Amino acid sequence: MPQQQTSSPGQGQRFDWWAAQAAATASESAAAPRRTAVPAQPGPARTADAQSAAAEPVAAPPAPPVPPAPPFAPSVAPAVPPVPTVAPAAVAPAAVAQEPTAQADTPDSTQVYRSVQASPAFQDIRRSYRTFVFPACGAFLGWYLLYVAAEAVAPGAMRSPVAGPLNVAWLLGLLQFASTFLLTWLYARNARTKRDRAALGLRWDTQDQLR
């Protein structure tokens, strides 16, 4: 396809997200199928209240609205049931009850979020995020705390010389700098190649459904 944005929106600052949406939508359609590709609609996206605009179900699904349990198949076509019962019977029936301040969240938007959360596209994004971030955080926190604890527990070993005036402590300290820069780069690469485009596609998709 013409829009091979894989290496992702250049290093330049002024990357046009609204234009990219079209690209993402187009190239993403295999992964996250949508029913209508109503692409770039920058307007409501900026307002945090996109979902509060009394969600009118986009294009009543032609199929009969499968009332409960939005099937998280690729055919998500979020079956926003036109007549939603008060509690989305799908999951956790106890949950909805009390929210004094949140009238704006109609059951519709709740269901949209639930169905998106259950969709494989979202699960993929979350998995690629968590499988990188949790081990990485554990690794660098452990490595840092071990380094600090080593000063407290084994100051002797930290004193042994390595090269010239450098000793083990200095070497480990400089390695902390290096590992921080390295992890930053790895994380950014992971996010850029594994997550960014899918997340952006899902964002527009979700906002379309909420509109």
Added chain:
Amino acid sequence: MTATTGVMTTATPPPVAPTGQHHGLAVVLFAVVVLVTLGITLWVGRQGNAAEDFYAGGRGFTPLQNGFALSGDYLSAASFLGVAGLIALYGYDGVLYSIGFLVAWLVVLMLVAELVRNAGRYTLADVLALRLRRRRVRAAAGGASVVVTLLYLVAQMVGAGSLVALLLGTDSAQARTWTIIAVGALMIVYVTIGGMRATTWIQIVKAFLLIAGSLLLTVLLVVRFHGDLFELMRRAAQHSGSGHRYLEPGLKYGASFTSRLDFFSLGLALVLGTAGLPHILSRFYTVPTARAARRSTMWAIGLVGGFYLMAIALGLGATALIGSAEVRHANAAGNTAVPLLALVLGGGNGSTGGVVLFALISAIAFATILAVVAGLTLASSAAFAHDIWAGAWRGGPRRRRGGEVGEKPSEQQEVVVARFAAAGIGAAAIVISLYAQQLNVAFLVGLAFAVAASANLPVLLYSLFWSRFTVRGAVWSVYGGLVPAIVLVLFSPVVSGSKMALFPGVDFHWFPLENPGIVSIPLGFLAGWIGTLTSPEPADADRFAELEVRALTGAGAA
């Protein structure tokens, strides 16, 4: 104001530092800094008055700009002068101290920056409120944010008082007092008139100056040593007065097991606290997207890391070229090591180059102080107006369009309250700082990080990642971290029972460490966990779905 402090000179100037008229140039440059920052404030502050402008600078900054602003917010004068000074005096242990500040950014980058940008609007409590829609959650999170920023603010202003007085060549208590008042008044002006937009631009300018100044000094230093950094280390060790021990761990934090444990506690607070600092979190709302938030964090990591590497070189250079004894003589905490090094690198005392460089570096340090206190004041006024006043006291500020719950304040009212809050918090910080002048700056900063890590981070991480987290868990987690942190400090040697204590005459301390982090951070996490398990109501799965989807995809982001 700088003129006032400049005029009341005539204490004993340090032997290497320039005397008399040499401070004249510094005073002029200080005045330039004040004029330029005020100019930015007046010019930028007129560009918009909506809540989005005041709290988030219109969300139109680029990642590069915000990266500079983030590092500007983070690299306080305590870092610029303090870390280099610590390295000059204690060698390796100073390096150890600086590393925690950098590594902490990985937590921000991976766990916090993007998700917070997507899920919130102006403050930390916004993220929690998306999922836990209760006033008491907002009140708790807003209150903890105010406490953290106030502690940090007092630290900066106490530091500013002694620092500016020192840079201007005076040491009188009166000069310190007037400096604190003047810095406080300036920061109130920046924030009330300019809001986030002016604050951000001031940070950008300051961070640029800071990095450029450090780079200049580092290049001069490396040239002086013909690029041989080992020689720099050796020479530093020679002139440190401690020989090879200068390059080994233990010079500062190694006296006893308690002091090493204390350092571990501090290290834990540093690495986990950054991600809970309200003034850092609110920076992510000044860029348009989560991706921009990530890229600005990457810029910040690069700038902060590069800066600390340069600070290590400068601290070693100060010891190598001036000597630890001389540095300590100029200021017991080593805070003037970098300006003194500038003087030497510029050609020595009496030379034009030396005096100009000294004045330049002093002015940069002054700009650093002003910028950081402005950022802190803004964050605490936002926490007060947006979370406590509008969110908890007057009903939720979110979702105004959806329906009317009581009479919610308009955003316009909220901004007015925020401006008054900035003035009030600034005034409170001035008063507290005047009474807290003898407290150690590094300790206060460490304490602010410890409170942020104990009260803010657990609740933030639980809400973002734990599907079963409940309202009670959130409230318990905030107070379960905040209260132990404060109580442990009250019964630590900082407050009583030692010569350096706040109340040296009495002794009611039973907690041996200065930094409470090692106890209070786990307690914050534990309290959130227990609160959730014992919660009478189950977690709201719908709200969590909304938070998760919005945080990871950016759907509906402000």
